Amino acid sequence: MSNLELIKKDLAQKVSIERIKFEHNFGNDVLTIVKEDLLAVMSHFKLTERFDFLIDICGVDYPNREKRFEVVYQLLNSKNGQRLRVKAPVGEGEWIDSLLSLWVGADWFEREAYDMFGILFRGHPNLRKILTHHQFVGHPLRKDYEADRQQHCTETLPIHFDNQPGVDGSILNPNYVPINVGPSHPAMHGTLRVMAELDGETIVRASCEIGYLHRCFEKMAETHPYNQVIPYTDRLNYCSAPMNNVGYCKTVEKLLGVEIPQRAQAMRVILCELSRIIDHIISVGTGGVDLGALTAFFHLFTYREKVYTLFEKLCGARLTVSMTRVGGMAQDAPDGWFNDVLDFCKEMRKEVDEISSLMLDNKIFIKRTQGVCPVKASDAIQWGYTGPLLRASGVGLDLRKLDPYYGYGSLDFDVPVGTNGDVYDRYLVRIEEMRQSLKIIEQVCKNMPGGDYTIRDRGIVLPEKKDVYGNIEGLMNHFMLIIKGLRPPVGEIYDATEAANGELGFYLVSDGSANPYRLKVRPPCFAIYQSFPSVVKGAPLADAIATVASMNVIAGELDR
C-alpha cells in the first residue's frame, strides 16, 4: 500500500475524505483540502506522529481562481523520510486557522505569508509584517504588484515585543531596562536586530526584527528565466553559495524529469562539501570573534582563502560561483583540479584538529558556551530546526542519509550528534562535520567518474561555444533556447537538500512558461532564528550574543 493510500485510510476515520483531493505529482504526495478541515487534518498528522516536522508554510497567488490564494504546507516524517504537501485554497479577505497551537514553528512562516500575500491566519497573536518595512503598503508577492515598485522607508520602528496573552507587546515595562542591539552592530552580523528588556543583566523578554536584507529573491525569480535565477540563488546563503545552486538546479531537474550524469553529480558533491566546510569556517570563526577570540578567525580564514582559490581555478569566481546549470555543470573541471582538492583536504585535516584544540579545549570558550541556552530535542522539532543545530540537540536527522541524493548513500561518512543542544555542542557538531566532509571529498575525488559534465538535451542545455560559432545546428539550438527559454512542464514540486545550516528546500510552481510561476525557498535559519526570543529568555545578555552566533544566521537566506 502506498504512502498516500495509508494516509487516506488513516484520515477516513477523522474527517470526511470526500472533500479531500489526493494526488501524486512528480514524486510528491499532495493533499488538497478545504480550509475548514485544516486543523482536524493537521492535528491528526501531528498527534499520530505520522508527520513530526512542519517544514514550511507559504502562499501562492492565482488571481484568476475563485479562491485567489493557496496556502501550502510541507510536512516531513523524520523517521522514514516521507513527505506530504497539504494545500488549502483561501479567498482574499478570508481567514484560515493558524497552526501555532500545533507547531510553534508556524509563527514566522505564517507572518511571512501574511506579509507577502495578505493571507489572514486566525489565532495568530502577532500577525504583522515581518520582511517588508512597516511603512510598506500592499503585499509584494501578489501577481498584481510590480516587481520594481519601491516604497521608501523614512523611520525605524521603536523597540517592541511580541504580544503575549493579555500583554500588549508595544508597551514597555517601566521596571526593566529596554535595550536595542543592531542592525548595525558587530555581534548582529550586519542585519539582525534584537530588542530586549533587561532585569540587571538577565533578559526578561526579547524580540527580533528581521527583513533588513529582504531583497525580494522570490519576486526576482518570478521575473527571470530559469537559468538566470541561478545567480540569485548564490546570494541566499552567501557563505556557501554553491549549495544553493545545487539545491535549486536539483529541484528544476526533478520537475523536468532528467537525471544528470555521474560526473556532474560527483562534482556537485565536492562543491557542496567544500561549501559546507567554508560555511562552518565562517560560523566557527565569527562565533569565536563574538566571544572575543580573534585568533581562530584569522587562522580559519587562511583556509577559506584556499577554497576560494580552488573555486577560482574551477570557474573564475571566488564567492558567488554560479557553477551549476540546469542539467549539469557549466563546464568541466580543469586538469589537476581534483588533485588540488585532495591536497587541500590533507592540509585542512590538520587545521581542523588545531582549531578543535584551540576552541573546544579552551577553558574560556568552554565556560562561555557549555550549558548556555540549551534547546531540547522535542523543542527543536517543534520549532522546525534542521541541520547542525537539530543534530546538536540530539536528533540525527540528515537528508544525506535520510533521503540520499547524488550517491551520498554509497559514501562512507558519519552524522555527528550532540547531546545537550547548547552552544558548545553546536560548535562540536560543526567541527566534526568538517572532518566528515573532508572524508566525503576524498572518497569522491579518488573515484571520480568519467563521462560528460552535463546532459545534452537541446531543449535544456545550451550547446558548447565551439558549436554555436562553428556550425549552423549549434547556432540554431542556442538561438531557440535563448528565445524560447527553458520550459519545464506545468506542475509543482518540493525538493530539499542538506545545506550547511539545515534543510534548504525549494518549492517550485511552473505554469509552463520560461519563468518560474512561484519559487519559495525554505531557508533553514528562518525556522531556527524565530526561536531566539524563547531560547534566550532568562539568560544573561552575553549568552544571547553567544547564542545568536551559534545559530549562524545568514541574513541572505533569512530575509531572502
Next chain:
Amino acid sequence: MAQDSNPSPHQGPAVITSQGTLVPPTAEALSGMSGTQHVDDMSRSFALTTRLDAIIAWGQKNALWPMPYGTACCGIELMSVMGPKYDLARFGAEVVRFSPRQADLLLVAGTITEKMAPVLVRIYRQMLEPKFVLSMGACASTGGFYRAYHVLQGCDKVIPVDVYVPGCPPTPEAVLDGVMALQRMIAKGQPRPWRDNWKAPDYV
C-alpha cells in the same frame, strides 16, 4: 598660554604656531643631530618642512579607520580584505571600528534595502568629520541586479559616496584599489562637491 604673534627663531624642534605656519628650528638645534645623540633626542630635534594641509592629509590617508557596514555577500568578501591574505593593514586601515563615532571611513558592503536606509543615514550622521564613504559592490552602488520593490537603488540615494567599487562581489584586490583611490583623493585634497552639497534626507 599667550602665543607670540611674530614668532622668532627659537631653540628646539619645529613647532606649529596658532596661525598654522611651521617655524623652522634654529641652526644650533639642527647641528645637535649628530650620530652620538639618543634616538629620543633625535625625535625632538628632527625637522622637516611641509605644508600643514599636506601633512594632515598624509596622516589621514594612512590611518583611515574603517567602519565595516557589511550587510550581505560583500561583507564576507570584506572579511577577506581584512583577513590574513589581503590584509588591509598594509594600507594603514586595519583599526576596524564598529562605532561610527570612532571611524572616518564608512565601508558600505552589501545591499542596502529600503528598511535599512534610515539606519544607514543615522550611522553616517554619527560619524565625525572628516569622513569618507566607500561603496563596495554593485548592490551598494546601484542596487545591482536587485531591481526590486524593497531594495534601495544605490546607497548614494541617501548618503554621499566618495569611491564606488564595481563587482558582485568585488575581488579583494578591487577593494584595495578603491581604498588606494580614496587615499589619492585625500592626498590631493580633491574637492568633494557631492559631499559639500549633500543634504540629509528629511528624516532620521
